[in-house]
Amino acid sequence: MAFAKAFVAKLLRDFSSRESARRVLDRAFETSLKVVKELLEEYSNPDLRGDHNETEAIQRLNLHKAMTNARHLLWLIERMIELRMADKAVKDWSDQASFTADLQRTFRDDAWRNIVPGLPALVLRCTLKLANAVTSGSILAARQVRMKLVKDWLPVLIVCKDKIPAMLPSHPxxxxxxxxTFLRIISTLPMLDAQELLQQCLSFSTRNVEDCPHLVSAFKTWFRRANRSPQAENLY
Incomplete structure (x- = not known):
């Protein structure tokens, strides 16, 4: 797989037509995403009518396949961002209500822990890469895309909060x-949308307010914007 990835990366760098390269990447992204979605849908909605051991084996296989294909998806996302060809990818990723619902069902059940313990972090990294590209400006995402990106994926983030082992401060x-990143995106949204999403972000808080300066800053930003004139807010 490593050799194949290196070959594809070189091919894309040397491709004379950016539009052709974009089509290749978009198609590969759509295919990988479709596979991961189907596997997670099957896992989160299993057919329990058959033999229990057989069903369990199929479930384990589905998770392993989902993990493998999610790695491919992350690699594709990274290449697309490097080549500034991730506009369609972030739009597609932002419109995944059914997929994120399946992920929430999957991660609420701890069965995945002993099978693919790295799956939540991997899914979050895919989302993080695209969200960071939006906040940095390397992907120009419309207001609706930004809102949907946070709205669809924020519940997954919240469910994952207690599922990912704590890391050292040097490795956030x-x-x-x-x-x-989501809080930065929220700060670019219209006031009512930002208010709705910020309420859901209260789960980021801890007993010690000093542990969540990013949340405090986001609310301060919202209150400052609330004191602006409506005309100024229309610019968002």
């Missing part, structure tokens, strides 16, 4: 990084 978890 994708969970905390994605919190900060």
């Amino acid at each position: 978890s994708p969970y905390r990084e994605l919190e900060e």
